[in-house]
Amino acid sequence: MGTPTDVVALATGLGVALGIGLLIGLERERSKRAKHPGGATGQAGVRTFALLALGGALAALLGSAAVYVAGFFVACLGVASYRATARSDPSLTTEVAMLVTLLLGMLALSSPAVAGGAGVVVATVLANRRRLHRLSRQWLSERELHDLLTLAAAAFVVMPLLPDHAIDPWGALNPRRVWMLVVAVMAIGSLGYLSLRAFGLRFGLPIAGLAGGFASSTATVAAMGERARSAPALVGASASAALLSNVGTVVQLAVVMGALSPALLSYLAIPLVASGSVAVVVAIGMGWRAFSASNDRVTIGTGRPFEVMTALRFGALLAGIMLLAAMLRARWGPESLPWVMAISGVADVHAAAASVAQAVTTGGVDMATAAIGVFAALVTNSCLKCAAALVKGGRSYALRVIPGIAAIAIAFGLALTWA
Structure with a gap:
């Protein structure tokens, strides 16, 4: 027994x-x-x-x-x-x-x-x-199925084979993390494509934009730019979804700081609420005309969920920026925290915020300097999003997205001065 x-x-x-x-x-x-x-x-x-x-x-x-x-x-x-x-x-x-x-x-x-x-x-x-x-027989075309299988292979075949540690002397280039960004671009593009097919213009792209923001807002801006370029009629809705992804960025910033330094989260609570509120307002305002359009079901049978080469180029760009940031950080040292955070934020604002929060917890930096570092990372990351909007989506898409992204960063900065 x-x-x-x-x-x-x-x-x-x-x-x-x-x-x-x-x-x-x-x-x-x-x-x-x-x-x-x-x-x-x-x-x-x-x-x-x-x-x-x-x-x-x-x-x-x-x-x-x-x-x-x-x-x-x-x-x-x-x-x-x-x-x-x-x-x-x-x-x-x-x-x-x-x-x-x-x-x-x-x-x-x-x-x-x-x-x-x-x-x-x-x-x-x-x-x-x-x-x-x-x-399989009616809804997905052969090309769409091929693209989704490519995404599955990238996520479940290639990514597990890549080393999960830095391979450069500065500890910046982690092949698996870089590849995760590539997969994120493809996945967000697929999510937007399928959401548009399943839920229509009014709900499809906003769902994809908000969900994509929790993975990578920069990647979401790029993916929605590709959608806007391939389907010009969806420029407004794509821009709104891209701006809505910034809500995910703000929420994730709050989660990261709350987990590593609750004191820093409390210090930046007003700027985070202000920037998140502005993100929601500008997203809804930008997409109001698209959301209220009568042709709720949009036919996009000639499109593609994503472009593989575009995702690869995006990953290579971010990898180069991460390497440059690590080299400059090693050269300048820890005393130049705000400038280093500004450079690091280009590649990943959440990683930069995590670094600052950890420094606050260990007593390596005071609260005011940490807040400036987070703001600097947010600003440079916003600059990268603006560049991605222009390159991936074209002039019409960028003119809709860039003012909204700038307003979000400005709201954070103004609230920080009053906090």
Whole structure:
């Protein structure tokens, strides 16, 4: 007899396995009844899947020999099930689901949380068969699917292979962090593209802009600039989304400073609220005409979610700026904090703010100097956004975005003088 903890862990694993089997089985039962409302079909249903998941858990408990027997049994069961239903339903979905259910049942004993989450994902995928088919056959074009696969490869194949440490003498160039910026540009472009397709002009781009701001406001400004250049009718909406991304920047600044130095957050509370409020106002004001347009559904079938070379050039530019900032910081020393923060803020205002907050916590800098450093980083980062708006989006887009970005930085500076 094991300890009470072991008994609870065993009961939890078996309970999760049973829940996974019931969940997937209910979906398969509903699916087969929808296809064959007249009676029995010979396909596995809720009881079969529940027993398969429990059988997988028990096999994992008994040892490797039982696992082999269970796997062989499910393979034979799958073959028999397919042969019985091949004429009426040639799909292999149920048979594959049987194998997956067995494996999830085995996993439930050692990792019940992972197995439970995976079981929910499996059931969701099975239940959304028609939506997924419509997505792949009607909604996404071949070129769009290729671009999304490129994004997935960049995020899940290339990025894990890159070293997660600095490779230069100044400790500035981290290949994985630089590549994350490249992926952010592609992901934000894809998010904006898909949001526009799914939610229309009125809600699609604002959602993408606000969400993108939490990843990288600079990347969002660049991605929305590409959207505006490829679809001139969306210049106003793209500019509004780019300005809305600055709300994410302000919120993230507050989170970073609050985590590292609550005293600095309290000192800069009024400037942060002021700049965030201005960001919301200018974004709504800039996009009001676009949001109230009658053609809420915009057709963009000839566009692309992102341009790979544009994202690569953007990453290379930021990497060069980060390297230059590190070289100058090493040359000038810590006494030139505001100037160094100004240069560092070009590449990443949040990293610069984190550095300042950490210095305040350790007593290396006083509050007033730290506040000036944060403001300097925000100003230079705003300059980079303005440059990105002009280069990526063109003159019309830049004329809409640059005044708004300048107003946000000015609001922070004015509030800082009054704080």
